[in-house]
Amino acid sequence: MILAVLHSEELRELCSMFGYDSELDDLKRTVFTIKSVLLDTESKQQELTHGGRDYIERLKDAVYDVDDLLDEFNTMVQKTKGMKGGKISKKVRRFFSRSNQFLVAYNMSHEIKNLRSKLDKIAKDRQQFGFSDVYVPLKRREETMSFASEDNIIGRETDKEAIVGMLIGDSECSNDVDFVTIVGIGGLGKTALAQLVYNDSTIEKAFDLSLWVCVSEDFVVEKIFQKMLGGKDGSKIEELQKEVRKLIQGKKFLLVLDDVWSESRDEWDSLKSFLNLGGTGSRVVVTSRSKKVARVAGDNLMYELKGLSEENSWNLFKRLAFEQGKEPMNSVDRFFDIGKEIVKKCVNVPLSIRVVGSMLYDQDESKWLSLKSVNLMEIGEGDDSIMPILKYSYYHLTPALKSCFSYCALFPKDFVIEKQLLIRLWLAQGCLENPHDCRSEEDVGEEYFSILLHRCFFQDALKNICGEMNFCKMHDLIHDLALEVAGKETIMCDSLKEKFDKRIRHLSFTVNGYNLLASTCTQLSEMKKLRTFFRVVEWKSRNLFELNLTIICSHLRQLRVLHLSRCISDTLPDTVGNLFHLRYLDLSENRSLKVLPNSITKILNLLVLNLDFTGVTELPHDMRKLVNLKHLSIIYCFHLRHMPPGLDSLTNLDMLTMFVAGDETCNQRDRVVMWQYEEVELIRLAPLKYLTIEFSDQGAAIHETLLTGLQPHCRLLDISIQKYRGFKLPLWAESLTISLPHLVRIHLVNFNCLTILPSLSQLRHLKSLMLEGISNVEFVESDGVVVPSENQLTFFPSLEELRLHELPKLKGWWREETNKVTGDAGASSVVVPSFPCLRDLVLRRCPHLTAFPSCPKLISVELFDVHEALTLAGSKTLVPNNPTTGLVLHLKKLVIDNVGSLDCLFGESLGGIQWLSIECFEGESLSNVAEKHARHISSVEIMDLRNCSNLNSLSGVVNHLTSLQSLTIMDCKNLVLENNEQVVNVMLWKSLHLLSSLTLNGLPTLSNLPKGFQYFTSLESLNIHHCENLEALPEWLNCLTSLQNLSIHECYKVKSVPEAIAHMPSLKTLNLIRAGEELKKRCRKPDGEDWPKICHIPHISFEY
Template sequence: MATGIVISVVEKLYAVLHSEELREICSMFGYDSELDDLKMTVFTIKSVLLDAECKQQELTHGGRDYIERLKDAVYDVDDLLDEFNTMVQKTKGMKGGKISKKVRRFFSRSNQFLVAYNMSHEIKNLRSKLDKIAKDRQQFGFSDVYVPLKRREETMSFASEDNIIGRETDKEAIVGMLIGDSECSNNVDFVTIVGIGGLGKTALAQLVYNDSKIEKAFDLRLWVCVSDDFVMEKIFQKMLGGKDGSKIEELQREVRKLIQGKRYLLVLDDVWSESRDEWDNLKSFLNLGGTGSRVMVTSRSKKVARVAGDNLMYELKGLSEENSWNLFKRLAFEQGKEPMNSVDRFFDIGKEIVKKCVNVPLSIRVVGSMLYDQDESKWLSLKSANLMEIGEGDDSIMPILKYSYYHLTPALKSCFSYCALFSKDFVINKQLLIRLWLAQGCLENPHDCRSEEDVGEEYFSILLHRCFFQDTIKNICGEIKFCKMHDLIHDLALEVAGKETITCDSLREKFDKRIRHLSFTVNGDNLLASTCTQLSEMKKLRTFFRTAEWQSRNLFELNLTIICSHLRQLRVLHLGRCISDTLPDTVGNLFHLRYLDLSENMSLKVLPNSITKLLNLLVLNLDFTGVTELPHDIRKLVNLRHLSVTYCSYLRHMPPGLDTLTSLHMLTTFVAGDETCNQRDIGKLRDLRALVNLRDELTIKFNDNFSCDVAEYEEVELIRMAPLKQLTIVFSEQGAAIHETLLTGLQPHCRLLAISIEEYRGLKLPLWMESLTISLPHLVRIYLVNFNCLTILPSLSQLRHLKSLMLEGISNVEFMESDGVVVPSENQVTFFPSLEELQLHELPKLKGWWREETSRVTGNADASSVVVPSFPCLRELALKSCPHLTVFPSCPKLISVELFDCHEALSLLENKTAVPNNPTTGLVLHLKNLTIDNVGALDCLFGESLGCIQQLSIDGFQEESLSNVVEKYARHISSVEIMDLRDCPNLKSLSGVVKHLTSLQNLTISDCENLELANNEQGVNVTSWKSLHLLSSLTLDSLPKLSNLPKGFQYLTSLEYLDIDSCENLEALPEWLNCLTSLQNLLIGCCDKVKSLPEAISHIPSLKTLDLSWAGEDLKKRCRKPDGEDWPKICHIPHISFKKIKMSVSYLKELKGEETEEGSEMNHG
């Protein structure tokens, strides 16, 4: 029986049950002893719940029902005590004396003495109810003595290599790590194999252990299965062959004798200990071995690898698809081959089953073994079954995965089980997750100077290191922003969360009324109306979370009143993209609410003042809303910790009283006051001074007509806010005369990692900006935008940690560095030592980096007198609208370049006069991605140093033909895998281009109004399209001269994705369309002359998706089921879409930002 997050609820009850206020209320009516008994009962319940979790495989139906009743009772107590706590908070909000007087005054007002009596009586009743349920525990075999773990079977060193498939590369890599030269000063190195349960870490270690190279390299090999017993005495016993009964001193002597002076290999299998002290004790003893000794560790925890040291960690991944299938075949078919009869049928079913196993060997072995010698019905049954339910006892998948879960503390178990709220493959925002944990009470109260958010960061880190999370995405500051869960780990989360957490990813007629946490991952328009009406009956619900990607409001906006009126136990309410224009006043009734998300409702202009009744509110998210002001009484939200108002463009000012919200840890934006408003109704920037806990990011935005009280800005003292990591300051055009004074007063703390300043109109910068190497030495990112009056930039090249620099709209700067060219001496920092990304946009007067270097190139200086540094780490360069820039420092490690509206003679300086043998000397050799508007400039830029381009975008090209350039650079362009042709208004032909694109996989052609792709296109042989034999994706967008698809397209036999959009003169799809034998996705939009589909489409069995969302109405009508004339042609296609959909604003914005920083292509929920 899964306990879900109820364990955290039980833990939180302790703090409330020990509060003085609660004892005072109970003592008023003689219920002190009832309160003490309740504490003991809650303690017993915690042990029973943990015991039940370990025994869930053996639970009877009655036992499961008993645990459900117990959990319900715990939640009831939590609700009651939370209600009491809220009432106490109201009394604390009153002016007056001691707590006891406040309490009595509160209850005497409005004749509320009865309320106190009723609450005390309720506590007595609930204690009796809990007691009765707790006493029944022995009837169902539960104990109040928690035994936390079940031991795994002992592993051994031998394994049959024939039974292990697809690990040859992994084995060779680890063998190389074990026998290779070591940089470690100790005699022994540690190599750790890390991965989730079921990947085959032990099997891989066995392969390595028995490899012939390993046998020859080591004098002695030892295998120890550690598991939970990371005790030196037991490890020594196993090293000595299981010797028992000896004292630790004797064991140490014998082990020392065994390993001293010998080059040994010790395998420590299945290690869980993350204790540095335990590891240090073991490591100091193991160093007695000979030079070159190795300890190979297998673990599910990356922290184990870190603690073990030496940074030799091998992260094991799943098998390849091919090897997964080979393993499955070996187990499921006789002699490892598909049966000759009905091959296709078993092949297709088997492929689907293997896909569910997500390349994890354990899953494949369990499923494959079960299917051996079974008929088709059994295969079909397993195809539709839950993978976690397959197998029995120790031979099933779940116990292996659950072993990781059992090693978590109760708080971590609750945090992990709450992750079942997200759907598979969902990209989880780390900060969102931590705030949800906070709202549900999953985070323990820290007993030191840390905040609960710090505890959440620690919990996330532990779960990440133990492989519960993976596929992390970091921002430019190196902080993790997003992650995912492996599919099997997600299944584990669902299992341990139990029935109280439901992810609605399909249409449901009926929900269990006992559901506590509900998330929708489907488009709201597709939800049954009955699903929404059920909400009023789900009175126990604590989480209502919307995760759908698509914008939809129809049903939800009709039911906001139901949600706010009936779901009174909610702790988390996510209404993103659900509100038409108003939020009902009844939202103020949700006094248990901790988390309220109203983001992405641009029509939401005003918040009801009743929202300030939510005294327990911790998180309020208003990102991307149309709110013009925040509630005047927001000061009442004394527990608020996170207030997010990012991209609230209509917000005119902040409310008064923000300085009283001293619990705030995050305030994304502060809008400086508007003089046109009543000054009593607006917050002052000096209010920030009281918010000493602010962390992460802060934007200060000066609206037009902002108040110009300079003294106020000097009082802000951002320099005191050490936890702040990112600061953005956005000035307005008005008040430009005091911009310099304002910026002087807004100096941040020296630990700041990222700074952005926009719309600055000062003639010069304050001192702290002119000396960033001293004032902000840890900067990782700098964005300066629209500095129209500035003529001299601060020196940035010596910032040691700077990784990203963007300068945009700086109109009057001619040179990047005001000083001359400086060659770093031995003790100086090199030129931009860490810079990886550089963007220079709209610098119309920029001529070069240094005046001397520019003069040298133009012939006005002695070249021998100037030594030009190069960018040692620069990987991404974007130069846009810098028409006078003709020379640029060398960038030998460039991978990506974007060039728009730049001088046609722009060249990269070669560092020939630099220090001999300098590894940074030379031009671009590694370029992979190139975006350019004038391909004729390639000669000046790169010459023969242009590498093998993989991604080429030509945007804004003005010539009629590309053939001359393509012919010249054919050997470079032949490696292109992705190509975009955009906004090339004069381009008429692809003559001479297609035949060179032999590696092309993805082609997009858009907004080329004169481009003809007709069958008789000039100079293009129909068969030249055969060169695109690898092309899998083709997009044709806004090509008005496209009337028919070229006949050469029929040779694109690898094409899987075809998107034809806004080709207004396209008349029909060809009858040879079935020649595209690999086509899986076909999209047709805004091609109104296409009235019907060809018969050939019915002969493309690979086609899985047909998207007509933006097709003409005539074509849609012919394709609709069941009477459309073209329906018989497409009825075999599994997914057909007619509905226009729109992606959410934050999804696009967030994903775009993170892709810029990390290059991620993950889909985000």
């Protein structure tokens, strides 16, 4: 961005007005030199002295100052562009004259001269610290070899077998030579795995010839040929080609290309054309950190390498950290627990474990304890440390991608990062290069995200229903790398009470539940260089945090990103208009925020405004002044009455999440303006991908007229229409297969007057359908399909998720008489097409629905308040057109809420269910159902029992739950878990030998934990909440040898903790929430009577 503004015509005219043309040219040259110097410093980070690091900070500060000044100038130019007529120079003079800012213009020109002098001086100092404006390539990694001792590699047996299977198994490809790519982050052991495979005896017998080439960043066909020929130098490429052809032609060969970085299809194609000379069954193994390499090489066989298992990580660590035969076997040895914590920090990455384990060999306990508290990235020295290995991937990124990656240091470890949020943050910070083609900056952001994902900087990517990547995470080590390369510019903290360097540029915090202290406000006011102020909000967190926004808006003038989710009490100060550098403003989930100050429209650079889940009643009248606005999000702004006039002038707006058509409080003029925008501009801004239309409380005729004019572009993927009161749909909505054939998701909510829905079953791409609050519809499809019985119907060919909520009159999918077919004997029967791909089904409050089509691939079913005679597994009166019998053949999850009978839900095909949730069940005895269907519940791993008033015993249930891992029992008022006089009940609990999580909530009959619970040796988490008659925790509690988390919530009769808790070394967390006064007193640190029993627990929480 700096270079773009420096070359702008407007800046040159401004400097010309005051005779600073030459200063501007000098500034361009200096900025170019500094850019080259900064590139050179990156490759010398490990060798920098304190003075060198300080020099880099001064250099970056100067560049930021240039950016700020030019951004200020650019903002002024934007104001002039709003004036009508005249050449640019006249506009500039008129603007400064009219605004009485001639002095400002002079000062800005003078500042350019001063900045140029300052930058020149700093740039000249580069040689003093050994920096150059000529980029020196990074030192290459050492070449790898094919040999490896199998004894030194632990935990890769399964991976080796998988790769060997790919190499010697039958190929599904038509090529003579197949490529198998091993992909993963640095340090996972890709080369070691390839070495294991290369030296495997099965492989040696399967191939005529085996070759190993370490490629690294030099993907040059000539060099690869030289290495294939044993390092032969000096030959011309034609001679090398002849010799390689002679070497491999007709032979079944194995070639390993280790550490490959090239993603160029041309380079790969030139190599592959020669390798195809090999015999049938030849294979090429490629190791790389980039998934794109796998795609270019041929990703039909890609193996994504993961970390070691916890067991193998510990075994590898023991081998390196302890003398053979002296490894600790259990927690009695003081090194055992310390070592376990250290290994945990290594996040199952073999390289990390090797570095740490080798350092600790033959060291005393103090060294171990110090290493336990050190950041993993600080461990090791020089090339033997972890950081250089990971940085190698970073150095291969372009400067723009480096900026994008380092900015990710804002997020905490294990944080789920939303892709669109990340791209908008990059955009706000100017990290995205201006595209030189027809693409938008957002398209560039999508490309950058994809590159970082394919190169393993991101992982665990999640797709939305439309098939687009929506979320991702960062591996812990990659996150450490981001923190390292971000340096002192970026701080991520848990509390704003910490002391910060005034020079930081980007600040994120996860603080919860308190107001800022005066000292903290003072500290914030001094952080004048801050460009990012970002509150990280975890999805599960609902905590509010009140912030003094006057401090921020008055002092932090350089902000580009201001993220204030759940931070505002009720108002935004007028001084927000002073933040003219601001690009990104997030005010979401501030529900008490009613009004935005009109001064917000002074922020001409604003690109993103997020008002989701706020209480705003109207948008500022002058919104049309935000000419750069790209994204306006107003999801769930239920109090917003209408849209402001002039939105059609926001020609850069490419995302508007909702359009409020207005209500009776709007004047007629506003309504006309908004209608024009809806009818014309919504289509003009096509092609939209996502569209939500929510109607206000007008009459049916207005709704029908509005919806007719709101026909979206035919490329729409996702549509949501809410609160529609029309009696009929417009033509485009009735024939969606023609008007919107690419729809992937449909969400129709609160259609109170409609009696006939549009035909949906022929939408070939539809994956998700939700119908909610449609009061008068009796059948989903108005017409049936009459076909010969032997034909298959095309019926929702791609639908995976179906939710029917509150359809009180729904009787079925269609009227049976319209779907009759005639068989061979002339008898009529009913054709019921099946859902071929449906995986998730939710039926809530559909009391008259008694039959449902077959779903052979169904995995999850949730039923709430449905007819007890609902047929889920097909009916004898119905003839499925799919030979697969049964609706729930592959069912894994079943949620039942307020259903009268359970028998109808358990058919012959209900085997293998893993998650069973039963709520508000008042039918027959659950024990009887369990006895009758024991084989169906023996596979259950997660069980939830909630508000089952007739449930009084589990004695006939638990003995069948042999696979159970998680059990939650809540608000079952009459349940008695154990009769103390019946020993047989004690032994029944032994069946739950795999149970790892147990929650007991709202059980008034529970006075003591059943003795049988002592057999839960796999239990890791025990939560007891709202059991008001629980008298004490048992002395056998230490029998729960795996217990890590214990939570006691509002059990007021519990007066103390047992002595047994002092002998539970595995216990890591103890939560005593709203405990009785006596228990709080006894557990108080340091003089409480029970404190010695619990002081060994690392995390103790008291919440009152």
